[in-house]
Amino acid sequence: MPELPDLAIVAEAFNAALVDREVRSAEAPGPLAVRGTPAELQALVGQRLTDLRRRGKFLILQFDRDQVVVNPMLTGRFQLAKPGEKVPSKTAVVLGFGPRAKVPRGASAWARKGSWLPPDDADVEIRYRDPTQMGKLYLVPHGVERVVPGMAEGDLGPDADDPALTLDVWRQRIRRHPGELKNLLKNQGFIAGVGNAYSDEILHAARLLPFRKRADLAPEEVDALFAATRPTLTAAIEVLRKRVPPTFEKQVRDFLAVHDKGGTACPRCGTKISEVKPGGFVTSFCRGCQR
Numbered sequence: 001m002p003e004l005p006d007l008a009i010v011a012e013a014f015n016a017a018l019v020d021r022e023v024r025s026a027e028a029p030g031p032l033a034v035r036g037t038p039a040e041l042q043a044l045v046g047q048r049l050t051d052l053r054r055r056g057k058f059l060i061l062q063f064d065r066d067q068v069v070v071n072p073m074l075t076g077r078f079q080l081a082k083p084g085e086k087v088p089s090k091t092a093v094v095l096g097f098g099p100r101a102k103v104p105r106g107a108s109a110w111a112r113k114g115s116w117l118p119p120d121d122a123d124v125e126i127r128y129r130d131p132t133q134m135g136k137l138y139l140v141p142h143g144v145e146r147v148v149p150g151m152a153e154g155d156l157g158p159d160a161d162d163p164a165l166t167l168d169v170w171r172q173r174i175r176r177h178p179g180e181l182k183n184l185l186k187n188q189g190f191i192a193g194v195g196n197a198y199s200d201e202i203l204h205a206a207r208l209l210p211f212r213k214r215a216d217l218a219p220e221e222v223d224a225l226f227a228a229t230r231p232t233l234t235a236a237i238e239v240l241r242k243r244v245p246p247t248f249e250k251q252v253r254d255f256l257a258v259h260d261k262g263g264t265a266c267p268r269c270g271t272k273i274s275e276v277k278p279g280g281f282v283t284s285f286c287r288g289c290q291r
């Protein structure tokens with residue numbers, strides 16, 4: 001499932017590749033994934049992409065007039081391609097973009113240097129593909145009230161890597177959530193962007209067990225959880241910037257410390273990593289160094 005670091009890479013790369021380009025074509029080979037009408041999809045043609053960013057586990061494409069919001073859920077993936085390249089199966093939406101004058105000023109430094117960056121005078125496509133069709137692409141035309149599930153007022157807390165999420169804000173917000181730490185980190189209303197994999201990583205970095213309850217934490221443990229959150233995510237983003245492009249649909253997780261590494265040695269203390277699967281989702285942790 002794409003989480004904050006995965007989507008950060010896609011957002012930074014696609015922002016550098018696509019902003020200031022005009023939509024030339026909009027197709028929906030898998031219309032089930034699209035929330036909106038065919039006319040609303042076609043209305044994107046001729047609009048320039050002015051911004052592309054991530055918020056929580058959503059990708060937001062802002063055009064001159066309208067907006068597109070993608071929630072990739074479990075298996076949604078994005079691909080950057082040359083027009084004419086074979087469109088993979090289970091592709092839900094293809095947006096074709098025309099040339100532009102230059103890479104916009106706001107693009108991330110690492111992405112503007114990418115060898116995969118399409119030339120400014122070339123056409124380029126993005127494809128949104130989803131083998132399970134669980135993810136959704138929401139068309140939000142200007143002036144149309146369309147609530148994107150999970151993005152309504154109060155659904156999303158601050159992004160987990162937002163510098164505005166200070167220790168004081170963290171201490172305030174966490175009071176409302178007495179339950180298990182893993183669920184707390186995955187709760188998008190508390191902080192946005194963390195899911196099943198990175199919650200395990202953050203808890204390992206904080207040396208806290210996933211099924212501990214927040215209500216039972218000492219104040220310094222609440223602070224330790226905060227201290228582990230942003231560095232865990234930003235370190236992953238650093239790795240993914242090098243490992244993911246140009247295959248943006250690839251999910252790279254092999255460098256993680258504990259998640260999905262059950263039975264292997266903990267990189268910190270050498271204890272065999274434990275794994276449980278409540279509800280079919282893997283939770284991994286170390287009994288040696290997490291308490």
Ligand SMILES: [Zn+2]
Pocket residue numbers: 266267268269270271286287288289290
């Ligand atoms: Zn350990």
